[in-house]
Amino acid sequence: MKKNINRISRTRYKLKKVSNRERLTVFKSNNHLYAQVINDTKGETLASVSSLEKTIKEKKISDKKLLAEEIGKEIAKRSIDKGIKYVAFDKGKYKYHGIIKILAESARSSGLNFWGWIMFENENKEFSEHLVSINRVAKVVKGGRRFGFAAIMVVGDSKGRVGYGTGKAKEVPEAVRKATEDAKNRMIRVNLKENRTLHHDMVGRFGAGKVILRSASPGTGIIAGGPMRALFESLGIKDIVAKSTGSSNPHNMIKATFDAFKQSESPNSVASKRSKKVTDIFSKKVKK
Numbered sequence: 130m131k132k133n134i135n136r137i138s139r140t141r142y143k144l145k146k147v148s149n150r151e152r153l154t155v156f157k158s159n160n161h162l163y164a165q166v167i168n169d170t171k172g173e174t175l176a177s178v179s180s181l182e183k184t185i186k187e188k189k190i191s192d193k194k195l196l197a198e199e200i201g202k203e204i205a206k207r208s209i210d211k212g213i214k215y216v217a218f219d220k221g222k223y224k225y226h227g228i229i230k231i232l233a234e235s236a237r238s239s240g241l242n243f244w245g246w247i248m249f250e251n252e253n254k255e256f257s258e259h260l261v262s263i264n265r266v267a268k269v270v271k272g273g274r275r276f277g278f279a280a281i282m283v284v285g286d287s288k289g290r291v292g293y294g295t296g297k298a299k300e301v302p303e304a305v306r307k308a309t310e311d312a313k314n315r316m317i318r319v320n321l322k323e324n325r326t327l328h329h330d331m332v333g334r335f336g337a338g339k340v341i342l343r344s345a346s347p348g349t350g351i352i353a354g355g356p357m358r359a360l361f362e363s364l365g366i367k368d369i370v371a372k373s374t375g376s377s378n379p380h381n382m383i384k385a386t387f388d389a390f391k392q393s394e395s396p397n398s399v400a401s402k403r404s405k406k407v408t409d410i411f412s413k414k415v416k417k
Contacts (some may be wrong), residue, residue: 151175153204153236153243154219155229162197164204164232165215176207197228201235209240218243251308258309259283259359261293263301264381275299281379282308283315283356284316285363289324291390293360293383320395325367328396333389338381342389343370356382 155239156163166176173274178185178200185203208216223229237243261281267274278301285291295309298304322328327344334340340357351361353371356379362367373382399408 134363150215150217151208151213152219153208153216153241153254154221155223155232156221157223157228162193162200162228162232164200164236166204166208166213175211176204178203178207179313182233182274193228193414194231197232199234201232202239205234205236205239205241214240215242249376256284256286256313257363258312260305261356261359261364261383263304278304280304280308281356281383282312283359283363283383284312285360285365287363289321289365290316290318291360291364293387295380303406317390319364319390320393321366322365324365326369327366327393331389331392333385333387333392334375334385335388336381337376338378338385339375340382340385340389341372341374344368345370355379357386360386 152167152169154167161180163179165174167174180196187195191197216392218233220229237259261283264279266279277297277299279297281295282305283293292307292315294315295303296307296308296311320328322344327342330343332341347368349368351358351369353361357371396407396410400410
């Protein structure tokens with residue numbers, strides 16, 4: 130019961146990112162399967178399909194997998210007929226496998242695109258992805274050892290937006306997919322100078338990690354190593370000098386770098402805070 134509640138809370142948290150979108154929710158009992166497309170803003174059910182409907186019963190589908198596939202196709206058809214092409218998939222307390230996965234994949238293959246929890250493929254073209262690290266972990270059980278993988282991904286659009294994410298799974302591709310989705314949901318914008326470097330020097334800290342970032346002149350390049358280089362490349366920075374003087378743990382280094390990014394300010398933002406013009410912010414040379 131506690132696992133179901135935790136799974137629901139995680140799903141609800143992810144759906145907050147796309148709360149203005151229609152939501153496809155599913156429910157299953159021992160004998161039947163239900164799917165609805167809901168508009169949370171208006172509190173309306175826009176489309177619904179269930180295995181109790183006459184049109185579904187007439188097909189006499191006894192296999193639950195085939196039934197889930199049919200309901201996925203039908204909910205996609207009814208949604209598209211009403212002009213709904215994008216929805217946020219709400220799996221609720223269920224894991225993404227079995228008939229829930231079959232229903233979702235069937236709806237996607239029928240033309241219904243998913244926001245948020247499962248990114249649709251067109252988004253992959255907009256972002257550059259970097260795998261920072263992959264760690265294999267083992268759990269000792271009665272029958273032996275069970276292996277799992279933890280991945281760290283960095284995603285950016287090379288135009289001032291970047292994010293990092295983590296994912297765990299029993300297979301490497303699934304761990305990378307989870308980390309990529311997490312990174313896309315946690316992207317931030319960083320102010321860049323001339324779209325190539327930072328406006329000013331900054332220091333970031335997280336736990337035992339400490340990084341120093343300095344803006345650089347044109348032609349310097351990216352002087353950084355490890356996870357920081359992946360962050361700068363994804364962000365679109367071309368000239369920077371960076372140094373990690375703390376922990377070499379990739380988690381701490383990335384979080385310390387993001388702490389530094391949060392301190393970044395452009396002349397326009399400083400001027401607006403002080404109610405001054407941008408020209409007044411820069412110090413003028415004193416004539417002798």
